[in-house]
Amino acid sequence: QVQLVQSGAEVKNPGASVKVSCKASGYTFTSYYMHWVRQAPGQGLEWMGMINPSDGGTNYPQKFQGRVSMTRDTSTSTVYMELSSLRSEDTALYYCARTIYGDSYYMDVWGKGTTVIVSS
Amino acid sequence: DIVMTQSPDSLAVSLGERATITCKSSQSVLYSSNNKNYLAWYQQKPGQPPKLLIYWASTRESGVPDRFSGSGSGTDFTLTISSLQAEDVAVYYCQQYYSRAITFGQGTRLEIK
Numbered sequence: 001q002v003q004l005v006q007s008g009a010e011v012k013n014p015g016a017s018v019k020v021s022c023k024a025s026g027y028t029f030t031s032y033y034m035h036w037v038r039q040a041p042g043q044g045l046e047w048m049g050m051i052n053p054s055d056g057g058t059n060y061p062q063k064f065q066g067r068v069s070m071t072r073d074t075s076t077s078t079v080y081m082e083l084s085s086l087r088s089e090d091t092a093l094y095y096c097a098r099t100i101y102g103d104s105y106y107m108d109v110w111g112k113g114t115t116v117i118v119s120s
Numbered sequence: 121d122i123v124m125t126q127s128p129d130s131l132a133v134s135l136g137e138r139a140t141i142t143c144k145s146s147q148s149v150l151y152s153s154n155n156k157n158y159l160a161w162y163q164q165k166p167g168q169p170p171k172l173l174i175y176w177a178s179t180r181e182s183g184v185p186d187r188f189s190g191s192g193s194g195t196d197f198t199l200t201i202s203s204l205q206a207e208d209v210a211v212y213y214c215q216q217y218y219s220r221a222i223t224f225g226q227g228t229r230l231e232i233k
Contacts, residue, residue, distance in 0.1 A: 035222070045224040047221075095169055099217075108181065110169035
């Protein structure tokens with residue numbers, strides 16, 4: 001079945017970087033975009049950007065430009081999200097979610113999320 | 121960015137009654153060339169990731185009960201649960217994908233009265 005399996009929880013110091021992985025299975029990896037969405041404790045959903053696993057092309061919202069990097073490894077069907085210069089406000093649950101190619105950016109399959117805690 | 125505003129922030133409805141959540145976008149999410157509204161609805165239960173309910177404003181995702189329906193066009197949209205069940209307790213989010221900068225509404229918490 002279609003699955004997105006994310007890496008385990010992380011605890012980081014302020015100023016550090018974190019890299020979260022999302023391994024896809026059960027579908028053609030390069031036929032779907034992958035998005036990252038985060039959710040701070042008790043808060044709503046915030047889109048962090050997307051990657052095209054086929055060519056590695058990315059699209060980041062202005063808020064995260066310069067601080068986020070999304071990459072992929074087609075040999076393992078895995079995408080990665082790296083967030084740098086971490087601050088306490090980056091403490092959140094980070095989800096990967098896929099959307100089909102084209103302009104249909106509704107997310108039909110989600111990972112279970114990766115908790116990132118930023119604390120000194 | 122397109123701002124998505126949901127109302128109400130929270131809602132309590134009796135079992136078997138209708139629940140209605142609205143979502144308003146700061147600009148139209150209707151693409152005139154294909155007459156499609158680039159809007160989705162998600163359900164998030166505690167401790168779970170969001171689940172896609174509705175896309176293109178009114179198309180129900182496979183497996184979603186038919187008591188869930190979406191309507192609206194342009195800037196004003198509605199998610200309706202026709203007969204509330206206990207398992208529908210959750211937070212509901214709208215999302216626009218008209219713009220390449222995807223945005224979500226702030227969420228509406230639905231509880232049983």
